[in-house]
Amino acid sequence: MQFYFDSRSKDCKRPFGAVKEGSKLEFFTYAQDGVFINSVVLAITDDATGNVIRYPLEYLGKSDLTTSKFGCRITAPKAGLYWYNFEIFSEEGLAYYQNTRTKSDFQLTVYSNDYETPQRFKGGVIYHIFVDRFCKSSDTSVDTSTHYVYKNWDEPLTLKDADGVYRANDFYGGNFQGIIDKLPYLKSLGVNVIYLSPIFKSSSNHRYDTGDYLTVDPLLGNEEKFKELIDKAKRKGIYIMLDGVFNHTGADSIYFNKFGNYDSLGAYQSEQSPYYRWYDFINFPDEYRCWWGVTVCPTVNKRADGYRNLIFGKGGVIDKWTNLGVSAWRLDVVDELPEEFVEQIRKAVKSVSEKKLLIGEVWEDASNKISYSKRRHYLLGKELDGVMNYPFKDAIINLARGGRPRAFIEAVKTILENYPKKSLDCTMTLVGSHDTVRVLNRLSDYDISGLDKMGRAGVVLEGEILSTAKARLKVASTLQFLLPGIPSIYYGDECGMQGYEDPLCRRPMNWNSQDAELLEHYRKLGSIRKKYKSQITGSTSLYESAGVIYLERRAKKRKIVAAVNTSGAAKQLNLKSDVKDLLSGNVITKGSKLANNSVIIFESTAKE
Numbered sequence: 169m170q171f172y173f174d175s176r177s178k179d180c181k182r183p184f185g186a187v188k189e190g191s192k193l194e195f196f197t198y199a200q201d202g203v204f205i206n207s208v209v210l211a212i213t214d215d216a217t218g219n220v221i222r223y224p225l226e227y228l229g230k231s232d233l234t235t236s237k238f239g240c241r242i243t244a245p246k247a248g249l250y251w252y253n254f255e256i257f258s259e260e261g262l263a264y265y266q267n268t269r270t271k272s273d274f275q276l277t278v279y280s281n282d283y284e285t286p287q288r289f290k291g292g293v294i295y296h297i298f299v300d301r302f303c304k305s306s307d308t309s310v311d312t313s314t315h316y317v318y319k320n321w322d323e324p325l326t327l328k329d330a331d332g333v334y335r336a337n338d339f340y341g342g343n344f345q346g347i348i349d350k351l352p353y354l355k356s357l358g359v360n361v362i363y364l365s366p367i368f369k370s371s372s373n374h375r376y377d378t379g380d381y382l383t384v385d386p387l388l389g390n391e392e393k394f395k396e397l398i399d400k401a402k403r404k405g406i407y408i409m410l411d412g413v414f415n416h417t418g419a420d421s422i423y424f425n426k427f428g429n430y431d432s433l434g435a436y437q438s439e440q441s442p443y444y445r446w447y448d449f450i451n452f453p454d455e456y457r458c459w460w461g462v463t464v465c466p467t468v469n470k471r472a473d474g475y476r477n478l479i480f481g482k483g484g485v486i487d488k489w490t491n492l493g494v495s496a497w498r499l500d501v502v503d504e505l506p507e508e509f510v511e512q513i514r515k516a517v518k519s520v521s522e523k524k525l526l527i528g529e530v531w532e533d534a535s536n537k538i539s540y541s542k543r544r545h546y547l548l549g550k551e552l553d554g555v556m557n558y559p560f561k562d563a564i565i566n567l568a569r570g571g572r573p574r575a576f577i578e579a580v581k582t583i584l585e586n587y588p589k590k591s592l593d594c595t596m597t598l599v600g601s602h603d604t605v606r607v608l609n610r611l612s613d614y615d616i617s618g619l620d621k622m623g624r625a626g627v628v629l630e631g632e633i634l635s636t637a638k639a640r641l642k643v644a645s646t647l648q649f650l651l652p653g654i655p656s657i658y659y660g661d662e663c664g665m666q667g668y669e670d671p672l673c674r675r676p677m678n679w680n681s682q683d684a685e686l687l688e689h690y691r692k693l694g695s696i697r698k699k700y701k702s703q704i705t706g707s708t709s710l711y712e713s714a715g716v717i718y719l720e721r722r723a724k725k726r727k728i729v730a731a732v733n734t735s736g737a738a739k740q741l742n743l744k745s746d747v748k749d750l751l752s753g754n755v756i757t758k759g760s761k762l763a764n765n766s767v768i769i770f771e772s773t774a775k776e
Contacts, residue, residue, distance in 0.1 A: 188279060208254055279548045291701040302350070319339065326338040326671075341387065343387070361409055366413055373674075398494065411497075414485075416468055423435060439452065502555075526552050600658040602674060614633050693751075731767065
């Protein structure tokens with residue numbers, strides 16, 4: 169039996185992708201003549217309960233001389249995750265039609281009818297700053313009277329202490345004033361959101377082991393200086409996003425106080441501590457549950473009333489900093505947080521203003537992720553506005569390195585189909601972060617096999633290897649800026665910074681040796697995003713022609729198109745007329761070829 173249904177085709181399903189609860193949905197299937205079909209039934213399974221609802225499809229006659237058409241119109245069920253297939257009853261018996269791409273049922277994401285995400289971030293650009301390493305400026309509010317190691321800006325990283333242990337205790341002194349000084353630089357990139365790595369008091373340079381959630385780290389400046397950063401950034405149209413690390417605290421914290429550095433009775437010190445029930449001790453005090461076995465990051469019991477009040481209660485972390493002027497939060501390891509806990513964080517953020525943004529760190533498809541054997545429901549309306557789009561990151565990098573166009577298109581279309589558009593427009597489209605190898609290194613062909621971390625620390629890309637990596641980065645960043653979501657630039661990627669895994673990807677910003685060519689490329693991308701914001705936040709289509717991928721972003725009758733070639737050889741462009749490349753300013757004539765590892769962007773009417 170020849171049966172056809174494509175969930176991504178408007179001839180088969182309307183509307184495309186995720187839908188709002190209570191909205192109208194249409195399904196159409198097609199069957200070639202040759203086998204008599206008694207009936208076709210749409211079977212939709214509720215992922216949460218396993219309950220199945222069946223909808224008979226009506227015979228709609230012939231779509232052509234040999235093809236029978238069946239269809240139905242239904243009302244979308246309540247918000248949730250659903251799976252569907254078609255039950256075909258014919259003279260051959262009962263058959264089931266599933267997704268031929270995944271060999272499983274089709275996914276249907278249904279989001280709440282009151283789910284909204286903040287508009288002001290859509291079409292913008294995020295700049296991700298690892299605060300200790302971005303910029304150090306003179307500031308009398310900075311307090312350096314601690315026992316840590318301070319370095320000059322050009323000194324090498326500490327890879328391990330004398331005893332062979334890496335403690336992340338070397339500091340370069342990047343601070344709030346340094347970010348304030350560089351606001352014009354960030355504005356020149358088209359940035360409208362600064363995403364700061366954790367800023368709260370901590371014993372490490374990365375500050376993911378929080379010492380005190382209600383105090384900014386004195387090495388960065390004081391609370392007044394942070395408020396000055398918020399206000400001066402806002403005057404330039406730039407919002408501040410904080411990193412919320414709420415799954416665990418630091419062992420060196422006011423709450424746990426393992427080393428006695430705080431004037432408090434910490435959970436590690438006494439079972440009479442007010443914080444004792446915040447943690448899960450297996451064998452008090454030295455054996456306790458911690459994040460991925462890292463003893464400096466004891467995991468917090470998210471059911472503890474005191475901790476809940478601290479995070480989302482009145483005067484707590486979310487309340488204090490959001491009311492101070494913070495416009496967005498990124499939740500670290502959100503899949504470690506109970507869903508109800510995330511829902512409460514959302515309520516706290518949105519109680520200040522519905523215009524505030526809440527993002528979560530998710531490395532997989534966030535629409536159907538299972539964490540600790542439980543399905544997560546991040547994008548249905550009660551939890552997040554968006555996530556870090558690692559599936560896009562992987563697809564972009566794989567393509568830039570010569571991967572198959574079909575695989576790239578499939579990866580992108582899967583997310584387009586599964587995420588509500590209002591969520592997708594708020595995702596962070598990244599190609600690198602503090603957790604990953606620098607994108608320039610990831611795109612290079614430098615062979616690091618056999619090199620230990622010390623050896624990798626000494627690698628400097630240059631010559632043809634560097635040229636190839638830069639060409640690939642231009643392709644990757646262009647896709648990053650034109651795909652749905654908000655592109656997130658990890659500090660220094662725009663000017664060619666290099667480095668492998670943590671901490672090699674966290675070197676101080678190279679202000680004195682920036683790659684001018686890459687920097688200009690990123691500035692052009694930022695200006696294109698600003699000029700074509702309506703198209704950038706409009707509809708998306710992707711297709712391949714003769715080895716070239718075309719990414720189209722459309723609004724009403726206008727669109728911009730990126731043509732990308734990573735095939736390994738020059739390829740013929742599919743142009744109906746001469747176009748002007750928005751990146752280079754050159755006119756690309758009809759019939760031209762696009763070189764390998766190259767990209768152009770041009771505008772056209774929707775009909776072209």
